[in-house]
Every structure is written in structure tokens, then in C-alpha cells.
Amino acid sequence: MSTDTPHPAPRPLTKTPAEITASINPSPRRRLAIILSFPLLILLAVPFWWYTTSIERLPLPESRISALEGANYTAPRAHILFTADSSAFPTPPPGRRQFDTKDILRSLGKEVTKGVDGIFAKQKPSERDVRQWDLVYEGDKEAIGAILRVHIRTWEYANSSFPLEPYVQLPETGLMTSGIPAGTLVLPVHPDQVGDRNLKLHYKIALINSILSVYPPRSPEIPLRALKYAPNITLSFVLLNEDATQGDYVHSWDIEGTIKDHFLPHLEALRPIFNFTIESQILYHAPLSFAPSYSEIPGGERDKALDASVDVINSMPDHSQKVSMEAAVKVMEDERGNKAWMINREQMTIFVNSEKWSLDSAQAFLLPQFGGVVILNPPLTSFQSHSYHLSRTALAPAFHLFTQHLYSLLALPSLPYTPNKLHVPPPPSPFHRPSSLMQPLSPWQVHQALLARLEENFQEGKKTLKGIVRLVRKIGEMKVGEGVRDTVLGAVIRLENVQAFVLARDAVELANKAFFDPSMMGLLYFPDEHKFAVYTPLFAPIAVPLIIGLLRELLSRRKRGKAVEYTEKSQSDHVTLNEIQEGAVHGIATSQVDINEKEKTMESSGDSLSDNSPLRTIRSRVIPGET
Template sequence: MAIRDIVSNPSLLPVLGLSAETRDQCMSLLAALDPTVDLAADPQDRALAASKEQKQLFALLARLRGLNRDAILRVRETKQSTAEARQEIDRLHLQLQNLYYEQRHLTGEITACETYEHKYRSLPLIPLEEFLALHPEHQESDDHELMIAQINHEHSEREKLEQARQELLKRKQALIAENNKRKEDLASLDQDLERFIDVGVLLLSCGRTANSTRRPNPSRSSSKRSINIRSWAYLHALVMTAKNDDQTSAQTVSDTMTAPTPRLPPPEKPEAVRTRLKVIAAFWAVIIFLGFPIWWKTTSIYRASLPISDMIDWADGKTCRPVFPLEIRFETPSLPDTEAQHLLRTTQHTLDDLNEFSAHHLRLKLSSDDELTSPRAALHSDTTQLDVFYPPSQIPPPSASNSPLSAFIASELQSLFTEEKAIIAQVLSDHNVLGTNTHSPASPNNQAPSAMLNSLSPELIESMTRRLRRSLKYAETYHLAFSLFTPGSSPSSWDIQAAVHDYISPLLDAFSPISNFTVDTQVQLYATFSPTAPSPEYDETHSAWTLKKDDLSAFINAAEWPLSPSIGSGPTINFILYVPAPSQSPLLVKDSLATSWIIPQWGGVLHDLLTPTPYPPRRPLHPNPLPLRLQTLTRLRAASLLLSASSTMGSLARLTESLPSIPIPATVATSVSTTLTHLSSACAHLRHGQFQAALASARVAETEAERSFFEKSMVGQMYFPDEHKVAVYLPLLGPIGVP
């Protein structure tokens, strides 16, 4: 198949024709340069012909390059238009997916509403026809009003039935009481009737006997009859009593005569007594010499030996009192050695006089300049170098013990490290560590951390307190989560990867000697406010929606926003970019008109202003450069980890002393030994000014201290009191004590 059959684009057909022409021209040039062809021709003519062919070839190549360039440009335009069309299709597809999502959501809500089974539908109501027959005034009512009327009717009818039931219940109780009373009357009547019958029978029998012996006087018959009735009744009672007494006495006599006489056991032999004593002795011998050692061995608690005194000394600050000697070098290339040494000595003396906190020492690296009338200092923004510029007249003479230049340098150094010394003093004061150290140079101005804090200005104390309050607890790894939240369907993406690479990664690389960092990103659409959070209010003065400062803590919707408080082993720091809806934009903080704030335990929130506003976000300013602040952070972290590990060792020592029955595994002893070793190493590194090595040792000491304190077997034994042991062993020792 020819190439013209493959390429059918009209813009490429001239390229094919020109390519064929260029190829033919190349063949002609090669033929002109071939030395084996036409040997009789003049070499000069051949050279002119070859030059002519070459020029034509170059012209064709230039045209071919132009066509190639045009083709490449057309390809680029086609690719650009294709990419734009693809982006438009992707955008439309994303919008379509969002519409599908909204449609499914609304369809589901509608279906849920339509299929919702309300309890009113299952109420046992009377038929609708019967209700309408009773209440014809509801013939024209709708379903809602009809249901309410039916429920009210049912309620009233049930109240009437309940009242009737209560009345019937009362009548039932009254009838039951009346029946019980009549039953009692009938029972008493039966007893009276039985006694009457018995007396009547007795009187009849007595009357027959009397009539057979003699006849009664008719005039005295009535009186004798009554006397006989009383007499025979009394006689009947006496006879019954005597009969009962005779039966009781006869039964007692018979029982006495039939009771057998008890037989005594035979006397015990001495051999049986000795055998029983031997059995008891053998029983107790087995318990004492075999059972008790086995029980003691199997129930004994292993307690590894711990250096309790060393641990308590570390906790009390007796073993190590942290010091921070900052070695600062002088570079004075324009001064002779003698003058430089004298300037160094006078500056050091001035620093010692100004230093009120002996745990912190200073030295500096300097450079010089000429043509100055007064000294000045300039701190580099990207290094830890401080340049001091001074005129030659400020150089102190060798005989001077102090000079304005030395005082100026000392004051500049003091101002650079004032906040660091204050924070270190605060950390040492929180752990009850004295500021005076035997390794520090003697000075009459040395003060304890508490005295150092009392001498600070209120502004510095407020700045230090704010910094300590906002600082995170040290962790070996931090997780950074960058989140984009919006209440609608747009924006659905953001160029966060490039921003993290350009702005965040260099900062994290600078922090890498102190801690490790991981970065995660996410986008959450339809992220609405928390139901308990107050809605923004529109401010007519600033033409913006505002949030109250007291409501900022409830801004995070923890129930629906995927903000995990802990990813992995380290803490999570959230950076939230919230893009408000166009109907609530711009969104600012009331009074301060800020667009960002910090939420405790979550991180920072920044509102993205889609419309231009005259309130740009404020940027924090700091006088010291980043390398100097990183060195300060290294020293602070090393000191805090060292003191925290020491405090944990003291807590573990006090715990083991207060609970003698708690087990101490060998792993705890190993961790304690490792902790004390690294604590000593960290203290030595601090004393020699090796702060990075001190941080590494303190980090290991803190990890091992936490591991030893939170040992699983020890923590479980802390909540097993002695009363439980008594409850377990008492049922076993009771039967053993009485064999």
C-alpha cells in the first residue's frame, strides 16, 4: 500500500510531495558527487554542479522544515483543543455524576417518605363508614383532618370505657366483700347448728331415762326442763374434757413404756488413738513440707531489681540539671588577634553580667565592615549568622575593661535568646528543676527558673504562654491532613500536590531532624455545618457573612466530616480549606474580620474567599530566622523529653514501692536500664552543646520510659487488691485447717 493511500489529510499531502522532491534532489546531489561517474568532466564544473544541487537541496530542506513546523503546530493545536474538549467533557461528566448523586439521594428520600410506616396507621380504629355515620359533619374533611377526628373519637370512647371499667371494678370489689361476709356468717351458723344438734340429742337421751324412772310433775315441767338443759350441757362439757385428758395421759404412758434404752459405744483402744494421731501428723506434714513450698513457688511474684534510688534522683533533678551552652564563634578578619581576643573577653564579661539564668550560655559568629559611624547588627534571614557592623572608632583599646561595642554585642545576643531562655526556665520550673548548675560559670546574677520568670516583662510572658499553649506535645511522627470542604458540588478538585511540593515539603525537610511527617489530602463535597452550630449572620456594614468568635469551636462537623483525630501512632494536624457557598460568601469572623483560626484538638481552618475582599489574611511575623528557631526547638524538645522521661522514672519508682505485690518483668528492668543510660547520654550531650545528639538520646529515653511504665502485666496487677486474694484462698484454707 502506497503512503499516499495511508495519509489522506490535505495538509500533509504537500509534505509528502516536497519530501519526494527532496529525496530526488538528494539522489541528484549524490550522483554529482560520485567520482566514478563521468571521469572526463572538468572537476571545477563538477564542483559547481554539486554546489548548485546542494543549494537546491538546502532550499527544499528549508521548505520541508517549514512544513514540518506547521504540521507540529497544527498537531499541538489539535492536542490543545482535544485536551480542552476532554476537560469540558470531564467537567460535564462530573456535573452529570453529581446530578445522578442528587437524583438518587432525592429519590431515596422520597421513597423513604412514601414508604414510612407511621404508628397511626396501625391504630385499632372503628371502620370509616361507622365513624362517618356517627359524625356526619366530617363527610367533606380531608384524610388528615379525618384521621385526627378518628383519633380524638377513639380517645374519647376509650376514656368512657375506662370510666365504665373502673365503676364495674368498684362494684365487683363491693360484691366480693359482701360475699365474704355472708360466707363467714354461714360458717358461724353451721357451727352453732352443730352444737345445738349435739345438745338436743343429749337432752333427748336424758329425758327418756328420766321418764322411765319417774314421771315429772306437770306443774313443774317447764322449770325442770330448763334446768335439765343447762345441767346436761354442763355435764356434756365435763365429759368431753375428761375424755380428752384420759386420752392424753394414756398416750403419754404408752410412749414411755415403748421408748428403747440408748446403747453406749464400746471404749476406744489405745492403738486406734495412736493411729488417728499419726494420720493427722502425716496430713499436716504433707501440707507443711510439700504443699506449702509448691504453693509458694507457683504463686510467688517475680520482681526484677530496679535502681529505685537512681530513678528517684533523676525525677528530683539531683542527677542531671540541664544546661544549654550555646557556642557562638567570633569572626573578625579585619582585627588583629590581640584586639579580637580582647573584644571577645570584654563581650563575654558583659554577657556574664547580663545573664540572669545560668543554665543558658551564649557565643556568636561575627563579620565586619568599614565606613561606619556607629555599630549596627543584621541577622541573616536564612542562616544563624549575625553580622555586627561598627566603625573603627568603636574598637576597644587593650587597656579598657569594657566598651560600648561589647555592650552593644551583648545586648543584641541577649535580645535574640530572651524568649528561648524564658521558655526553658518555664519548662524547668514546671518540673521543679533548679536553675543553678555546678557546671555553669559562677556569677552573682544566677537565678532559679522561678526567679527568672518573675523578672520577665508581661508582654514576653504573654507571648511565651501563647506559644506554649498552642504548641503540640512532642511526637516522633506527625500526620498532616489537608482537607478541602465545600457545601456544594464545586470545587471538586484542587492543585494541592504542587502546593505541598513547593511550600510544605521544604518546611518538613527542615523539621526532619526533629520529627517525621506524613501528608494526606482529601476533598469532601456537600460538607454542611454541624446541626448544633449557629448559622452565619449577614453584616450589612461590611457586606459579608460573619461567624461569632464564640461559635468557632463548633464549626467542625465531627459527625459527617471525615477528620480522623489519629492516623497511626502519632497525632494528626488538620489543615482545612473551607469554600463557602456563593450565597454565603464572603464568610468572615465577626469583629476581627479574619478568614482563618485554630480549633483546639483539630487544627487550622481557612476560608477561601471566592470574591475579592479588602481583608487579606494576616501572616504571622517572627524576628528570628527559621534555622535559629529550629535550633531553639531542638533544645526545647530535648529538655522537655529529658524531664518527661525523668518524671516517668520517678513515678515508676514510687509505684513499685507503694505496691509490693505488683510484678516487675525483666522487660521493665531492661527498659529502665536503657532509659537511664540514654538519660545520662542526653544530659552529657546537653552539657557539651551537642543538642541534636541530646534530642536523639532523649527521644529513646522517653519511648523506653513510657514502655516500662505502661507494661501490660504491671497495669493489670495494679487493680487486683489484697481483698480478692483473701476471697480466693479462704475457702481453700478453711477445710485444710480442719481435716
């Protein structure tokens, strides 16, 4: 006997497959709404995308930039303070009017400016220079803060014969300076010359020649080896040691004291032009592939090096540089003696990569627009030890060369010592030797350097602005926002009104800032072609299913519409047939006119009879001859 409970009978299906499918799938209207929601969302995001990716191109002041191309800036006029000792002019005889020194200087100053203008007037119109300075006198408002000075000095040690010998006063003080500020252009006159009847003419000639020497009508050009102007410059002093594991290395050096002696006097004068940052470090490098030997210098090489040194000294225009160079060479000879580190010719040719070399030329070299390198031989007292300290005396020759390198890299002018125009200044004291250090820059040299950098910045600013305009014209999709436009406009305004070094410096800075603006540089690295190349693979896989689904839904709705239309027509035909049949049952005959009216009614409603329509069948029976 089985104890299994009987299974309940299966429930009959209450829904057809079509109803089940309809309950699972959304309705056609809802399915269409879902499909259309995706492109609708994209359309709603188009304004935001357009706003975030649109290219803003504000107009640049192209006409004003074009006007700057052929324009020349107006250099600021310098004020030269003109002073003199009261004893530099003869005393009038009794009964004659006694003029003040200031009145005499004004009269002499007019003659000097008139003579300079006459010299420039004789030049060709296309090459004619313009005087960019004026003489001012004590008590004038323009004399306040004047850094350029000219002074006529009565000096008993001056040359007692004409012509006069003007010079620029050294910064060192002593018995011979008589309290004259450093950098003053001095015209020394002997007391015996004061009574000369042609003294005024000699003053005029000496003043014109000396002022045109220290203040030329055109600023000096910036050589290619010089650094491009930058307001902030870092001076990095690096001591390179060979591998310290082999011994004989420098463990310390008196860098602070050496910089104070050799560099600070020169850097202090350049504060209106540059901002300097000084740093120092000691580094180590791998040893050379060959080992120099410390041995006697051959006589021929020694004479060759001395001849080269003499040629270099004689070629220097600055007397103070000659004196300092001679002292540096003498110090090196005293310290080194007849011995030096020797390298054979083949190794030296490979090392310097040149067949023309000498002991002097291999000692130091200049890297254009970068810096200088000096090969320093260790002191003689350090040969017995493995590490040593470099004192100020040991660093003096190297830093003397570094100072010359600094002048070359910054394009600093030197005083043009020429006969009958500008002479070498006398020593500050007859009891002390002249300093072996290079003399600091005079205000005349600083002013010339400032004018040269002013011209450089003016030309660089025009060139950069012109490049911006050309670049914006060439690349039509480049963005020119409000920040770029304001920066360019600020540079143009400063160049139009440039009469000071600060304006030219700021103009170049603004022009470079606009040229390298991130909003403009972005299009150069990510143009529109790159955007399409990135967006197409990203959105194509998403867009294709949406488009296909939308097309399928439209086709499906079209089929469903035709099916509903066919069903409605069939129902209308059946109603008409039923009316005709009922009329036949009740004895009412259906005429041809009635059938025609039914057809017109359907045609007026936009319907037409199908081939298998019951009405068409009845019509064929009533109207004979129609098939």
C-alpha cells in the first residue's frame, strides 16, 4: 500500500504567451520614451558642452602693435650735475663784475651743449644722433638725485700743459681724491693754467670730448655671448673636486670673503638693473682618463705663456684691468714657480677638442650665455696633505677671471680710455699700491648698461607682440581670453610710453607671459583634431546601439500602425456587409447607387477598398461587367 500523497493537479494557464510577453516587456510607448531619453539627455548637455569647449577670441590691438614695429622709443634724458671749484676760474681785475661760480658754469654749459649739438648736426640726416642729456647745476630741481657728475678741479698735481686730461674718479679714497664722489668725471686743471686766456676754450673741448666718451650718443650693442636679459640672475659658484677616494681634494674654501672682495662691489652698482642671488657648493666628479704630472715647465712653453699673457694685458682698454691682470699673473708666477701640472700634446688636444691650445688658454674658458670655468692648480703647500682649504689668496686669480667673465656675460661696458678724451685716473694715494682688484662700475658705465638693456627689452617686446599676432592669425582656433588680451594691452601701453627701464622690463615680461599663456598653449598640444580622435572611439560604441534601437522602434511602430489601419478597414467592410445582408433579409434591395455612396463615404474619410473587401465583392455582383 503506497503512502505517497497525490500531487496536486497542475493549474491551467490563465495567460496566453502574448499576454506574458506583454507583461514582461514594456509597452511600445514606454520603450520609445526610454530610447529617446538618451539622445534627449545628450541634447540637454549640448549647451553646457558648447560653453565649456567654445573658443573665446577677443580682438587684439593689432593696429597699435603694427605701429610699434616702425617706432623708436624715446630714451630718457639724463641729468648731469655740473660743478667746479671756485678757484678753477680766474679772478676778474678790480672794477670788473664778479660772477658767481654757478653763473660761469651755466655759460660754459651752454657752450658745451651747443658744441655737441653742432657736431651731431653735421652728420647725415639718416644717421644723425640726438643728445640725450642735459647739464644741471646745484640748486636746480633737476639736480636732486642726479648720479652723473662732472667736476672741474683745481689740482696742483695736474699736468701743467694743455690739453687737459679728464678722468673718472676711482671709488678708493686717499690723499689724491680730495673728497670727490666716486664715478665723477673730473677735469683737473693746474693753478698755473687758470690765468690762460684760452682757458674757456680748453674747458669746452675737454668737456665735449670726455662727456661723449663716457656718454656716447648710441647705447652699446649686446653681443651674442651675453646673457639675454632677465631681472633675476643666480650666480652659482661650484667647486668641482675629483674623486675624493683618491685623496687630494678641497674640503673647504673661503667663498664668502672672496665673493665679498671680488663680486659685491660690482653687483651693488647693478642693483637698478638686476637682482642677484648667490649660491655656492662643493661637488665631486669622476677622475680623468689620464693623469697629469707635476713637473718643470719647458722653457719654450713658459715663454709662450708669458707672451700670451702680455698680449692679453696690452689688448685691455681699461688701465685698471691691466694693473689687476699684471698683479694676478705675478701672483700665479710667484706661487707656481717653474713647475706646473703637465699634459702631453696628444692628451691635451683630445681634452680641449682643439689643436690650438696653450697653458694660458687652457687655464680658463667662457661658456657663452652660461658661465665661466677656471682650472685651479692646488697650492704648493697642500702637496703633503690629502685635503686642504682654499684661502682668499688662493682663490684670487680664479675670481679675477670670474669677474671678467661676469662683465662679458652681462655685456657691461668698460671706460674708453683714449688720448685727449679720457685718461687713466691717478692713484688714490702715492703711499699705497693700486688695488689688484677690478674697479667697480662707475655710474657712467651703469647708465650705458641700462640704456643697452632698455633697447634690448624694447626690441624684444615688439618682437614678442608681433609673434603673438602672427600666431593668432595663423591658428584660427587659438583661444584669446580676457586675461591674454589685457596682458597684451598692458605690454603695448608700456612700450608706447617707455621712457624708463622699468616700463621696458615690465613690457617684455607681460609680452612673454601672454605668449606662453596656458590657455593659448593648450591648443598647440591638443588641437581639435586630437579631440575628435579621442571622442570618436569613446562615443561611437554608445551611439550605434542607440541609433539602431531607435530605427527598430520606429519601424515597429510603423508596422503596428499599418496593422491597426487594416483591422479598422476590415471592421468597416463587415459593418457595410451586415447592413446589406439585413436589407436583403427584410426585402430591401441594395442598389448600385447605395454601393457608390458607401465608396464615396470611405474615400472622403481617406480610406480605400482593399481587393478582398466584402463591399468590393458585393459591388461586383450588383454592377455587371466589373471584375
